[in-house]
Every structure is written in C-alpha cells, then in structure tokens.
Amino acid sequence: MRGIPSFEEYIDSLGRLSIHLDPTAGTPESAALIEAAQSLYELPEIDTATLATWANDHPEWVPALGLTVGLSQERLKNTLRHALGSSGWVSIARARPYELIEFLEEEFDLVRLLTIQRDRRYDFGDILVARAGTRATAARAGAAGRRIEDEIEAIAEDLGLDYETRTRFVGRNGRTAPCDLVVPGGGDAAIAVAAKGFDSTGSKLTDAVREIEEMAEVRLPRQFVMAVIDGIGWKSRQADLRRIHSLWEQQQIDGMYTLATLGDFRADLEEVARLRGFL
C-alpha cells in the first residue's frame, strides 16, 4: 500500500477535467444554424405568412427563430410548452406553423427582430458579446430567483413583522431546515416560508422539493410552513410539483401559493401572525 498523501499534496495533484475548444471550430450544430440563417436570409419577404411556410418546410430549424428573438433552445422549449402545450417544436411546426409564428410574433416581436438583424453587419465586438452571453444569463437567473423572495419579504415588511431571510429555522429535536423567510427568526420560528421560482427545468427543482420536504419533516406541529412556488419550469417538472402539492394535501405544509395568489399568502400570513400575537 502507498502511504496517504498529505492534503496539500492531494490539492497539488488536482488537474483540469475539461478540454479547451477552439471557438472558431465548426460543429454539426453550428453548421445547421448557419444553413438555417442562410435560408432565412434568402427569404424574399419576411412576414408571418412567409415565416410560417418556412417553419413548416424546415421544422428542425425552428430554434434559429428562437435565437433570433433571444430564446436559447431550453427557453424555447419551456416557453412553447407553456404557451402551446408542448415543447416539441418539430411537431408544432409541422401541424400548426401559423400558430407557432403568430405566438412568436405577438410575444417576442419576431418579424421586426428578424428583419433588423438579418441585414445588419456584425463586427468582432459583436462576436465577443455573443460569446459572453452565458454570463448574462446566469445573472438573469439570479435576479429571477430573488423575485419571489423579494415579493414575500415585502409583504412581511409591509405587515410590520419581525423576520429573517435566507436562513435555517429550528424545529423539533433541535433539527434545522432551510427557509427563505422566517417569522420572527430562525431560532424561535413560528412561520417558515419557502420561495421556489423556476422558469427553466433541471434537477434543481428536485432539490427544491427535497428542501420543502425537509421543512415539513423538521417542523413542530405549532410551526406554520408555507411555500410560494411559481415559474413555467414546473410545467416540465410536474412530478416534482406534485410532491409539494401532496405535502399540502396531507397538511404537512399549511399553504402553497403562486405569485398570482400572493394576496392569499398575505392574508394567511397576517392571520397566523395575529394568532401568534405578532401583530
């Protein structure tokens, strides 16, 4: 047996896993996009009718229209699922191309954006900006996440409650669980609130469910647990959403709300706070 290397030696032996790719190298995906762009470029006229025909002729190129209005492939999927009932743009483009284009037009201004971008000349700076795009989307993600948190915090603030945000609360047997808002504080929690908004999908939604299950498990009977859950990402993650909903049905948590029913949230929060003598 070899001896155990020291921690420092281990650290020094860590290496890079990913390989670096030449950003100018082509891939099958980029080739398809270039072909799609060329095809759009050659359209003699751009309007909803010609685009519907185009989409119907090339269903697999629909993502190019998404990119035109600033929708990545994943966002396109989730948006279509929300609006047209399915994330499958191929089927949609084949069966109801007009509906697809009308939607992109009304919601995202497709014709205008395509028209002005198609004939524009792009320089080196534009390319660098495009490559830096992932950074911008990550920043947007953070902002979207705080949206719900900010909303519920504003309500607690407006009601004049003492509260803490983004912390853990203590439940039975001294066990703790995470929460996004707690009244009046994590150490003496009476009301714990989870805020989980996702416009995209992924296993993070499963993690969010696990977190709420943890809250339900740790809570004392007298502690009130509420969850504000929203975002179109849940439409592609219905099994996870169902798990939260059944916690509610079984009264393991006391309330579940979307941004649209935040009025109920406020009313319930106020009622419980009054009951506990915080107001």
Add this chain to the structure above:
DNA sequence: CAGGCCTTCTTTATCACACG
C-alpha cells in the same frame, strides 16, 4: 469564500406512428 440561485447541457425513459 461558502452557500444559494437559475439555466444549460446531457442522458434516459416514454410515446407515437410508419412500415413490413
């Protein structure tokens, strides 16, 4: 700088339909 957040990418399972 650990921990938290959402999005993107990848893989696996399920479904629908054409074909022989």
Add this chain to the structure above:
DNA sequence: CGTGTGATAAAGAAGGCCTG
C-alpha cells in the same frame, strides 16, 4: 400486429453568477 425510429418528456449533472 410486432418492430424500429424519430420525437418528446423526464431526470440528472454541470456551469456560472451573486450575496452575506
């Protein structure tokens, strides 16, 4: 009527930023 294939849905892993 079984099978194979293309497409969608669902699940899992990774990436990248921000905040306290």
